[in-house]
Amino acid sequence: MPQISGTTKLLGVIGNPIAHTFSPVMHNAAIAHLGWDYRYVAFAVTPADLAAALAGFAAIGVVGCSVTIPHKQAIIPLLAEISPLARAVGAVNTIWNTPTGWHGTNTDIPGFVAPLVGLERDWGQTTALVLGNGGAARAVVAGCHQLGCGEIHVFGRTAPKLAEFGASWQDLELGTIDRDVSVPVRLQTHLWDELPSFTLRDRLLLVNSTPIGMYPAVEDSPLSTETLSKIGADAIAYDLIYTPRPTKFLQLATDNGAIAIDGLEMLIQQGAIAFKLWLQQPAPVEVMRQALLQHLGD
Numbered sequence: 234m235p236q237i238s239g240t241t242k243l244l245g246v247i248g249n250p251i252a253h254t255f256s257p258v259m260h261n262a263a264i265a266h267l268g269w270d271y272r273y274v275a276f277a278v279t280p281a282d283l284a285a286a287l288a289g290f291a292a293i294g295v296v297g298c299s300v301t302i303p304h305k306q307a308i309i310p311l312l313a314e315i316s317p318l319a320r321a322v323g324a325v326n327t328i329w330n331t332p333t334g335w336h337g338t339n340t341d342i343p344g345f346v347a348p349l350v351g352l353e354r355d356w357g358q359t360t361a362l363v364l365g366n367g368g369a370a371r372a373v374v375a376g377c378h379q380l381g382c383g384e385i386h387v388f389g390r391t392a393p394k395l396a397e398f399g400a401s402w403q404d405l406e407l408g409t410i411d412r413d414v415s416v417p418v419r420l421q422t423h424l425w426d427e428l429p430s431f432t433l434r435d436r437l438l439l440v441n442s443t444p445i446g447m448y449p450a451v452e453d454s455p456l457s458t459e460t461l462s463k464i465g466a467d468a469i470a471y472d473l474i475y476t477p478r479p480t481k482f483l484q485l486a487t488d489n490g491a492i493a494i495d496g497l498e499m500l501i502q503q504g505a506i507a508f509k510l511w512l513q514q515p516a517p518v519e520v521m522r523q524a525l526l527q528h529l530g531d
């Protein structure tokens with residue numbers, strides 16, 4: 234990649250804390266592969282400084298940024314334009330600078346869906362169980378809806394937050410992958426304690442969107458060994474976590490015959506879509522994947 238010079242352009246990720254982000258690894262590998270005069274940097278930005286940071290980035294010509302915790306919702310009122318999907322879901326994870334101000338969208342949703350679309354599956358017959366109701370769960374629910382999952386059940390541990398989450402989808406219509414029309418998002422919410430008594434059917438898509446099982450608590454799993462022993466062999470277990478690979482949840486699920494998908498592919502795919510938005514150039518996805526795998530020591 235060209236040396237940093239007077240013409241080097243900036244991309245980055247804003248979040249807080251941000252020191253442990255993997256995004257610079259995959260984006261700088263992609264930039265180097267293409268030989269572009271760009272660098273991708275992590276910026277620690279506190280909520281109080283978010284507006285000032287965006288104004289400053291615009292002033293110095295930052296081309297685009299990834300947006301992560303805790304700014305995915307708070308950034309929305311600061312943007313000049315936001316994609317209909319990101320507005321509907323209420324979360325932005327990618328922004329780019331335009332002459333009229335910052336534009337934003339949500340690439341977590343297509344990033345989540347990407348490893349699923351290639352699977353042979355009757356999604357209308359699939360029941361999605363989404364564990365957790367935080368920011369990432371919003372992308373997961375939207376993705377399950379886009380796939381056309383027959384039922385979507387969301388489990389959360391904090392009743393008021395869960396109720397708020399459920400209410401936020403009411404009256405919301407989103408498109409699906411196989412049809413060009415928007416249809417209402419239908420989901421049911423359940424308290425976490427109901428998980429052991431929930432009847433597990435065939436054709437499950439289990440998604441962990443909690444941090445349970447993330448390094449260093451690698452022996453934790455959001456679903457118990459006993460619960461996972463009841464899943465059908467046609468289940469898909471999807472963990473948004475990517476350290477460790479695999480998580481305990483995915484290990485237990487595959488022991489019971491499930492297909493396992495970890496969070497690395499979602500990370501790569503959401504980044505690849507963002508990269509294309511910023512540089513108007515398809516991302517070298519395999520280069521990004523290999524850079525992350527090397528970074529993770531695989």
Ligand code: NAP
Pocket residue numbers: 302341364365366367368369370389390391394425441442443444445447473474475495496497499500501503
């Ligand atoms: P978040 O907004 O903080 O949400 C976390 C959710 O998990 C909340 O609903 C929280 O419940 C719940 N939770 C936390 N600990 C729990 C426990 N012990 N028992 C039951 N529920 C628990 O975080 P997020 O942004 O959604 O991220 C969630 C996970 O997804 C993280 O591991 C993150 O690294 C991962 N992620 C991966 C990608 C990717 O590209 N692979 C992208 C985004 C996120 P309360 O709100 O009630 O505390």
